Amino acid sequence: MATPIADSDVLLVVDVQNDFCPSGQLPVPHGDDVVPIINRLARRFRHVVLTQDWHPAGHHSFASSHPGRRPFETVTLAYGRQILWPDHCVQGTPGAQFHNGLQIPHAALVLRKGFRPAIDSYSAFYENDRKTPTGLAGYLRERGLTRVFVAGLAFDFCVRYSAEDARREGFGVIVIEDACRGIDVDGSVAATRESFAALDVAGVTADAAG
Ligand SMILES: [Zn+2]
Numbered sequence: 139m140a141t142p143i144a145d146s147d148v149l150l151v152v153d154v155q156n157d158f159c160p161s162g163q164l165p166v167p168h169g170d171d172v173v174p175i176i177n178r179l180a181r182r183f184r185h186v187v188l189t190q191d192w193h194p195a196g197h198h199s200f201a202s203s204h205p206g207r208r209p210f211e212t213v214t215l216a217y218g219r220q221i222l223w224p225d226h227c228v229q230g231t232p233g234a235q236f237h238n239g240l241q242i243p244h245a246a247l248v249l250r251k252g253f254r255p256a257i258d259s260y261s262a263f264y265e266n267d268r269k270t271p272t273g274l275a276g277y278l279r280e281r282g283l284t285r286v287f288v289a290g291l292a293f294d295f296c297v298r299y300s301a302e303d304a305r306r307e308g309f310g311v312i313v314i315e316d317a318c319r320g321i322d323v324d325g326s327v328a329a330t331r332e333s334f335a336a337l338d339v340a341g342v343t344a345d346a347a348g
Pocket residue numbers: 191192193199226227252
């Protein structure tokens with residue numbers, strides 16, 4: 139079933155950065171497969187926002203910041219449970235740059251997240267303390283954008299949290315499933331699908347959008 143794109147729709151392209159692609163520090167399997175799909179998709183949207191994971195060196199979400207801990211272990215930080223990741227998307231490094239095949243010159247906003255040393259930020263709307271806003275909800279409202287199409291990396295983390303928060307903020311939300319790839323830590327892909335079903339977050343294919 140086709141989903142027509144309206145002028146009040148925005149495409150949110152999540153973290154299509156070198157470190158999340160197969161040669162990067164925190165590779166999402168087949169992560170770079172989304173690049174041509176998202177390029178084609180983006181041409182159908184007047185409004186596009188890109189997010190960029192953007193950590194200072196020594197960020198608290200890095201396993202290397204916790205002596206004796208290894209990537210993908212879980213720790214409790216001030217705001218709750220946090221998976222520890224390999225060092226990735228360090229500000230100003232090649233790994234933090236967008237995949238060089240990404241071609242969305244008309245994107246109006248690059249929203250950087252995860253720049254506070256002690257708080258991770260999966261969602262494009264709220265950091266992982268669930269209290270600190272990124273400002274994106276206000277930006278979208280001020281621009282009259284009411285429905286968010288989400289694509290990018292990783293399906294089960296930053297795409298998931300962004301879609302959930304968009305829904306909670308009252309936006310319509312559609313996830314372009316074939317324009318996402320997951321990393322799947324401890325069943326996180328299945329948990330994401332359950333959450334989307336519970337929150338009434340719709341999923342479509344890229345071909346059906348527009
Ligand atoms: Zn990160």
